[in-house]
Amino acid sequence: MSTANDKKTVLDPFGTTVIEDYDKLYAEFGIQPFKPLLNQVPNPSMYMRRNVIFGHRDFEPVLNAMKNHEEFAVMSGIKPTGEFHLGTLMTAREVIYFQNQGAKAFYCIADVEAYEDNKIPFEKSEKYAAGNIADLLALGFNPKEGYIYQQSKEQRVKDLAIIFGRAATLATMKAIYGERHIGLYLAALIQAGDILMPQLKDFDGPKPTVVPVGVDQDPHLRFTRDLAARFRRKYSFVLPSSTVHKIMKGLDGSPKMSKRNQMSYFTLHEKPETIARKISNAFTGGKPTVKEQRESGGIPEICPVYELDMYQFEEDDKEIINVYGDCKTGKLLCGEHKQRAIENVVNFVKEHQQKRKKYVDKAKELLQANS
Amino acid sequence: MSTANDKKTVLDPFGTTVIEDYDKLYAEFGIQPFKPLLNQVPNPSMYMRRNVIFGHRDFEPVLNAMKNHEEFAVMSGIKPTGEFHLGTLMTAREVIYFQNQGAKAFYCIADVEAYEDNKIPFEKSEKYAAGNIADLLALGFNPKEGYIYQQSKEQRVKDLAIIFGRAATLATMKAIYGERHIGLYLAALIQAGDILMPQLKDFDGPKPTVVPVGVDQDPHLRFTRDLAARFRRKYSFVLPSSTVHKIMKGLDGSPKMSKRNQMSYFTLHEKPETIARKISNAFTGGKPTVKEQRESGGIPEICPVYELDMYQFEEDDKEIINVYGDCKTGKLLCGEHKQRAIENVVNFVKEHQQKRKKYVDKAKELLQANS
Numbered sequence: 001m002s003t004a005n006d007k008k009t010v011l012d013p014f015g016t017t018v019i020e021d022y023d024k025l026y027a028e029f030g031i032q033p034f035k036p037l038l039n040q041v042p043n044p045s046m047y048m049r050r051n052v053i054f055g056h057r058d059f060e061p062v063l064n065a066m067k068n069h070e071e072f073a074v075m076s077g078i079k080p081t082g083e084f085h086l087g088t089l090m091t092a093r094e095v096i097y098f099q100n101q102g103a104k105a106f107y108c109i110a111d112v113e114a115y116e117d118n119k120i121p122f123e124k125s126e127k128y129a130a131g132n133i134a135d136l137l138a139l140g141f142n143p144k145e146g147y148i149y150q151q152s153k154e155q156r157v158k159d160l161a162i163i164f165g166r167a168a169t170l171a172t173m174k175a176i177y178g179e180r181h182i183g184l185y186l187a188a189l190i191q192a193g194d195i196l197m198p199q200l201k202d203f204d205g206p207k208p209t210v211v212p213v214g215v216d217q218d219p220h221l222r223f224t225r226d227l228a229a230r231f232r233r234k235y236s237f238v239l240p241s242s243t244v245h246k247i248m249k250g251l252d253g254s255p256k257m258s259k260r261n262q263m264s265y266f267t268l269h270e271k272p273e274t275i276a277r278k279i280s281n282a283f284t285g286g287k288p289t290v291k292e293q294r295e296s297g298g299i300p301e302i303c304p305v306y307e308l309d310m311y312q313f314e315e316d317d318k319e320i321i322n323v324y325g326d327c328k329t330g331k332l333l334c335g336e337h338k339q340r341a342i343e344n345v346v347n348f349v350k351e352h353q354q355k356r357k358k359y360v361d362k363a364k365e366l367l368q369a370n371s
Numbered sequence: 372m373s374t375a376n377d378k379k380t381v382l383d384p385f386g387t388t389v390i391e392d393y394d395k396l397y398a399e400f401g402i403q404p405f406k407p408l409l410n411q412v413p414n415p416s417m418y419m420r421r422n423v424i425f426g427h428r429d430f431e432p433v434l435n436a437m438k439n440h441e442e443f444a445v446m447s448g449i450k451p452t453g454e455f456h457l458g459t460l461m462t463a464r465e466v467i468y469f470q471n472q473g474a475k476a477f478y479c480i481a482d483v484e485a486y487e488d489n490k491i492p493f494e495k496s497e498k499y500a501a502g503n504i505a506d507l508l509a510l511g512f513n514p515k516e517g518y519i520y521q522q523s524k525e526q527r528v529k530d531l532a533i534i535f536g537r538a539a540t541l542a543t544m545k546a547i548y549g550e551r552h553i554g555l556y557l558a559a560l561i562q563a564g565d566i567l568m569p570q571l572k573d574f575d576g577p578k579p580t581v582v583p584v585g586v587d588q589d590p591h592l593r594f595t596r597d598l599a600a601r602f603r604r605k606y607s608f609v610l611p612s613s614t615v616h617k618i619m620k621g622l623d624g625s626p627k628m629s630k631r632n633q634m635s636y637f638t639l640h641e642k643p644e645t646i647a648r649k650i651s652n653a654f655t656g657g658k659p660t661v662k663e664q665r666e667s668g669g670i671p672e673i674c675p676v677y678e679l680d681m682y683q684f685e686e687d688d689k690e691i692i693n694v695y696g697d698c699k700t701g702k703l704l705c706g707e708h709k710q711r712a713i714e715n716v717v718n719f720v721k722e723h724q725q726k727r728k729k730y731v732d733k734a735k736e737l738l739q740a741n742s
Contacts, residue, residue, distance in 0.1 A: 115533070116537055152530070155529075158533070161557075165553050165554025168553040169552050170552065170553065179541055180541070181536065181537055181539055182541065182544055182556045182557070183538075186532075186553070189553065
């Protein structure tokens with residue numbers, strides 16, 4: 001176990017204290033490390049450069065399409081059960097990044113999943129959906145080069161689910177999703193439909209497709225790749241690829257942001273004062289006393305405030321490196337860092353909320369157009 | 372067990388040797404006996420009069436609608452995996468009977484089930500479907516007062532399946548269908564959608580609905596009734612009713628007609644000579660020697676040739692009673708009975724095949740109209 005400890009002592013602004021867990025993913029689950037591909041990506045995203053996207057499955061076909069200006073697609077979506085938070089912000093930014101690199105972009109409002117998993121009726125989903133789409137547009141998604149749709153109204157994904165159903169054994173479903181009702185398994189099949197729909201004739205046929213996922217979503221991608229292989233003869237599917245990103249810690253130091261824990265996260269639509277208070281109260285990698293911290297430095301690797309910079313609110317890599325160094329050497333104290341973070345976040349959120357207002361009507365119009 | 376034997380000795384042309392099994396269905400599974408309702412039915416069908424329809428679930432709402440000339444529906448369908456045989460002929464006739472009594476008739480081409488259960492691609496189903504619909508029309512189904520559709524193209528039944536999925540536990544599905552792939556469970560949910568679609572707003576809302584089923588199909592109706600109760604608040608469903616008919620024995624004396632056993636059944640599209648040969652070779656309730664049979668009579672209760680009369684090819688109840696009596700008393704020998712049966716069946720089949728030709732184009736047109 002000395003290896004893991006050794007790694008912790010390596011100075012790496014884009015590392016993480018739990019990197020040994022990510023190493024396990026490479027070895028046990030076959031997620032491939034992204035770093036070896038990084039210098040081949042024509043215009044790598046912030047997440048790629050910072051090793052937030054630390055892994056992938058079979059990214060090469062997408063990479064080749066990017067390099068050779070060939071057709072490819074990006075697919076992701078949102079479960080319309082609430083407002084945009086830092087997790088959905090991350091996937092939205094990944095989709096927009098690939099769209100800007102030339103991908104046909106598909107963004108799914110997973111209202112069937114919201115119903116099967118969370119019992120949210122479609123009518124209620126639709127209200128959140130309009131807001132979610134407005135967020136997506138405010139972040140820069142181009143609807144002219146993309147397709148936004150609701151699962152409940154998109155016959156093609158439902159029909160793919162019916163086709164895929166024959167190949168979905170009970171054992172597989174239980175292994176991935178546990179012992180659940182049939183509706184949830186059906187939602188999983190529909191999600192496989194979402195991922196493979198970009199390759200149907202209606203969308204100009206087979207093409208490399210990248211699905212940016214959090215590491216917790218990887219089993220679903222494996223499942224979809226298996227289905228794509230099973231039905232390759234019928235549809236000529238290219239097996240879908242993924243990029244795999246790390247998951248942000250909760251602001252309160254919990255391992256993961258969670259709706260059940262209000263202080264662990266914020267949405268893009270909370271009042272700036274509330275957001276500021278949550279960041280003020282955040283857990284940090286600081287030492288018990290100022291004196292101690294000045295002497296031996298903080299631990300950015302375990303600090304959610306540092307992650308706010310890394311994952312979302314500091315666009316300049318150099319600035320990240322500075323913050324990391326200043327924290328490590330005890331130059332930057334937690335209070336000061338939190339003040340800067342609050343300023344960055346609140347500026348972003350205010351500006352985003354302004355922009356978003358302009359897109360609400362357009363969002364509703366897009367919802368209507370595809371229903 | 373003397374009760375069962377006692378029953379066997381009762382002279383009942385509309386009885387059956389395995390009536391103790393049907394009694395078990397009343398006691399254990401809650402299928403209700405149909406006989407007590409018979410004299411209330413305004414114009415009972417041949418199957419009702421002959422106790423072929425021996426049971427029902429909750430038939431009273433349908434009965435009341437029939438008596439009071441109120442709106443009600445009948446729903447059944449066919450798995451398009453082959454030509455019409457004696458089983459599908461029976462349900463088709465039941466649907467047509469209720470249509471003639473004033474029901475809105477729904478007839479479903481269960482191509483999703485054919486795919487999930489038998490791996491038949493939709494394109495292949497469609498070929499059989501056109502023929503099956505031509506049969507239905509030749510038998511007297513009135514498409515103007517009915518709705519014929521394919522599951523794969525009817526969004527409403529798929530959408531009901533998605534809604535119902537939340538309430539379908541793995542335990543229930545396994546209990547009814549065994550350990551199967553998810554697609555088969557999905558087909559079961561779609562079938563529940565088929566049964567309840569006649570009650571959607573698009574079809575003028577909630578109404579009593581009767582599903583004529585073979586006794587082996589009863590578990591599915593129970594499942595659908597449970598779902599209808601679960602979603603009653605949302606859709607105001609009237610719980611669907613059923614009539615339950617007995618299953619014909621195989622011509623060769625096997626307990627059930629089966630595609631795996633060519634001599635056990637015939638379709639309406641085999642050559643008359645082939646059908647005649649199968650009936651000639653049929654198992655009967657006759658005695659080893661003519662002498663013996665003249666003395667102690669045959670056993671119509673176990674005789675598939677007698678069932679051909681009872682279930683399908685003898686419209687006159689009096690004639691059935693005569694045959695039964697003549698067999699019991701040794702007046703009618705098996706050879707003679709078979710000759711009569713062959714004549715009846717071949718006449719019917721030839722006439723049906725002629726009629727059917729005229730409906731093939733109309734059938735294709737109906738398929739196109741709803742796709």
